[in-house]
Amino acid sequence: MKSIVLSGVVAALLVFSGCSSKDPVVDAETQEVEAPAAQEVKAVETETVSSESSVISSGTDSLTMSDIEKQLTSVYFDFDKFNIRADMQEKVTTSAAVANAAASAYSVKLEGNCDEWGSDEYNFALGLKRANAVKKALVAEGVDAARVAMVSYGESNPVCSDKTKDCWAQNRRVDFKLLP
Amino acid sequence: MKLFLSLLMLFSLSFAEDSTIEVIKRVDSLPSIAVEDSSISYDDTFKMRFFKSIVADLNVISIFNVDRHYRETHFNDTNVIVNNKDMNYVLRYKMFEDDNGALNIGIKLLEENKLVLSKNYKVGRKNIYMFISHAIAYDINEFMGEASVAWMKRKVIFSRIIAPKKSEIVIADYTLTYQHTIVKGGFNVFPKWANRAQKSFYYTALDAKIPTLKHVDIKTAKVTNVISSDGMMICSDVSDDGKTLLLTMAKDGQPDVYSYKTNTKKYTRETKYNGIDVNAQFMSKDKMVFISNRLGYPNVFAKRLGSSEVEQMIYYGKSNSACSAHGEYIVYKARESSNAFSANTFNLHLISTKTDFIRRLTATGVNEFPRFSKDGDAIIFIKNYMAQSSIGIIRLKHNKNYLFPLKYGRVQSMDW
Amino acid sequence: MDSAKTNEESTPTSSGSEVNEYLAKIQALVYKYFNVPPNSEGYSVMAYIELNSIGKVMDFRILNYSANDALNSEVDKIKNRLKSVVFPINPQNRSFNTKVILKSKE
Numbered sequence: 001m002k003s004i005v006l007s008g009v010v011a012a013l014l015v016f017s018g019c020s021s022k023d024p025v026v027d028a029e030t031q032e033v034e035a036p037a038a039q040e041v042k043a044v045e046t047e048t049v050s051s052e053s054s055v056i057s058s059g060t061d062s063l064t065m066s067d068i069e070k071q072l073t074s075v076y077f078d079f080d081k082f083n084i085r086a087d088m089q090e091k092v093t094t095s096a097a098v099a100n101a102a103a104s105a106y107s108v109k110l111e112g113n114c115d116e117w118g119s120d121e122y123n124f125a126l127g128l129k130r131a132n133a134v135k136k137a138l139v140a141e142g143v144d145a146a147r148v149a150m151v152s153y154g155e156s157n158p159v160c161s162d163k164t165k166d167c168w169a170q171n172r173r174v175d176f177k178l179l180p
Numbered sequence: 181m182k183l184f185l186s187l188l189m190l191f192s193l194s195f196a197e198d199s200t201i202e203v204i205k206r207v208d209s210l211p212s213i214a215v216e217d218s219s220i221s222y223d224d225t226f227k228m229r230f231f232k233s234i235v236a237d238l239n240v241i242s243i244f245n246v247d248r249h250y251r252e253t254h255f256n257d258t259n260v261i262v263n264n265k266d267m268n269y270v271l272r273y274k275m276f277e278d279d280n281g282a283l284n285i286g287i288k289l290l291e292e293n294k295l296v297l298s299k300n301y302k303v304g305r306k307n308i309y310m311f312i313s314h315a316i317a318y319d320i321n322e323f324m325g326e327a328s329v330a331w332m333k334r335k336v337i338f339s340r341i342i343a344p345k346k347s348e349i350v351i352a353d354y355t356l357t358y359q360h361t362i363v364k365g366g367f368n369v370f371p372k373w374a375n376r377a378q379k380s381f382y383y384t385a386l387d388a389k390i391p392t393l394k395h396v397d398i399k400t401a402k403v404t405n406v407i408s409s410d411g412m413m414i415c416s417d418v419s420d421d422g423k424t425l426l427l428t429m430a431k432d433g434q435p436d437v438y439s440y441k442t443n444t445k446k447y448t449r450e451t452k453y454n455g456i457d458v459n460a461q462f463m464s465k466d467k468m469v470f471i472s473n474r475l476g477y478p479n480v481f482a483k484r485l486g487s488s489e490v491e492q493m494i495y496y497g498k499s500n501s502a503c504s505a506h507g508e509y510i511v512y513k514a515r516e517s518s519n520a521f522s523a524n525t526f527n528l529h530l531i532s533t534k535t536d537f538i539r540r541l542t543a544t545g546v547n548e549f550p551r552f553s554k555d556g557d558a559i560i561f562i563k564n565y566m567a568q569s570s571i572g573i574i575r576l577k578h579n580k581n582y583l584f585p586l587k588y589g590r591v592q593s594m595d596w
Numbered sequence: 597m598d599s600a601k602t603n604e605e606s607t608p609t610s611s612g613s614e615v616n617e618y619l620a621k622i623q624a625l626v627y628k629y630f631n632v633p634p635n636s637e638g639y640s641v642m643a644y645i646e647l648n649s650i651g652k653v654m655d656f657r658i659l660n661y662s663a664n665d666a667l668n669s670e671v672d673k674i675k676n677r678l679k680s681v682v683f684p685i686n687p688q689n690r691s692f693n694t695k696v697i698l699k700s701k702e
Binding site for chain 2: 619622623626627628630631632633634635636637666669673676677694695696697698699700701
């Protein structure tokens with residue numbers, strides 16, 4: 001009669017904290033440890049540069065990074081498409097202007113998003129193509145390409161979850177984020 | 181008179197050299213099996229949990245008609261329980277806790293009251309009891325001479341979205357009964373086993389400064405950065421020997437497939453098209469299938485690593501946006517509606533690259549992310565239907581689908 | 597066999613019924629170990645079986661396969677299953693062989 005020891009199979013499953021620039025907490029014991037509520041490491045958030053009362057040297061009004069970020073409004077796209085619509089053109093031009101003036105001290109991160117209820121790589125790529133279309137438009141308006149980074153979240157970052165065409169339209173977008 | 185004549189005919193026929201017996205049988209008559217619990221340790225709740233697990237596993241191997249009645253007996257009884265006397269097979273098992281607190285399970289497979297198979301299993305902790313259940317079903321399946329179900333014993337790794345831009349990576353058994361969150365916090369997607377032995381895995385960290393592919397050794401919990409790329413950074417597939425990765429990277433916003441050698445850490449660009457090339461999967465050691473929109477819509481193509489010739493593989497449909505390959509077969513995700521204003525349906529289809537065989541594998545909902553098991557016997561996929569996210573398994577030879585729902589969150593991607 | 601039966605052996609009817617029973621038992625055993633796979637409806641395979649006088653399987657082979665892969669794989673497995681099966685004792689105390697049509701019902 002054969003004996004099969006299965007303890008080796010899952011013995012060394014360990015829990016550690018998620019990604020960030022810090023080193024994750026490592027438990028080097030070989031036995032499985034049910035970590036006491038594994039630490040949740042916060043993702044790198046965009047920070048406010050300073051309190052509202054301080055003055056930024058560029059001589060503009062004392063605005064925080066997040067205030068400026070609010071001026072960069074999302075660009076919306078049509079179903080299955082990644083070209084910039086005529087009615088979105090003006091938004092992009094305005095954002096380019098902000099990027100070159102009030103936000104000139106920061107990097108710009110473009111986040112591409114989709115509406116489809118699907119998480120395959122293709123959908124991530126579609127989100128990225130949207131971000132790229134916005135980047136190209138910004139560069140065409142004089143923004144330095146080296147300042148602009150892109151990422152795609154596919155449909156993992158919805159702003160709403162109703163099954164309505166309005167909600168889907170709101171999710172097909174590129175968001176602007178500023179990084180110090 | 182008639183009867184006499186026919187018997188006479190039978191008699192004369194039977195001893196003629198060219199006699200023939202005809203055995204005609206319906207497709208749905210599978211041999212029956214009942215399960216008897218002879219456990220001597222553990223409370224009723226645990227015993228019932230194990231019983232349900234083994235009954236479900238026996239069902240999934242699809243070679244029996246499984247009787248679901250719970251019955252108890254003594255392990256060494258010479259006869260099966262009276263209610264089971266007409267069963268073709270009886271699986272009798274005994275669970276007991278030894279002095280070290282380990283879970284021991286002994287099984288006997290009886291065929292018409294005759295012992296045909298016996299085995300013992302042991303695990304250190306009872307909370308991974310389901311892996312023994314899977315091993316028992318696997319061993320019985322092997323004993324019956326059926327096609328391998330090695331995938332049943334493997335671990336599944338998946339990422340679960342719990343809130344916008346928040347996810348966790350979980351290791352589970354194929355039924356999701358056992359779940360262990362191995363990466364908590366942050367926004368991490370596309371986990372992928374790094375080797376056949378499932379001792380380490382890759383995943384993409386999206387809230388690093390730029391998307392970064394990371395490698396985790398499960399035993400030591402050591403995390404290393406492998407490679408980063410602006411825009412997109414995904415490990416789509418790993419070669420059988422673990423030495424070559426197929427990556428999707430999007431330097432300058434241009435998503436393409438790259439092959440990457442883990443020993444030299446060098447990558448080679450495999451696709452040159454200006455649009456979208458993603459989701460590469462090994463078809464054989466040096467050939468891959470991938471998704472490209474070079475025809476104006478996403479479709480499945482193939483090419484040899486290192487060469488530039490690209491071949492279209494699917495000639496149906498207007499949007500085929502995910503794929504996986506095994507030998508001569510490709511499974512792909514087809515969008516079957518094109519509505520900007522209502523929910524869309526995505527179904528999985530299977531084709532042969534050598535014949536004109538094509539088969540639709542699913543019928544409703546959003547079915548995506550298909551992956552063949554290493555032995556090609558089954559396909560695992562994600563199903564989102566009516567706000568319920570599940571992992572699905574299709575047994576190709578038996579034409580059966582099984583769904584394992586998630587209690588919370590949405591499955592983003594997975595590997596097994 | 598007891599003496600009563602021996603007397604009756606000369607009568608075709610009763611021998612016929614013994615043989616009938618013998619064949620029926622063979623048919624029933626093969627039926628039991630034949631697990632018809634799905635999607636094979638209508639296909640059939642021609643096999644050959646040889647039993648010795650005490651019911652042991654001396655030979656089992658496929659003479660003609662069908663056009664259905666699933667059915668073909670299944671009949672290849674039947675040989676192994678029948679290896680340990682004890683067939684009935686031959687009423688004429690001799691070895692016996694026959695062709696067997698294994699058919700998946702439509």
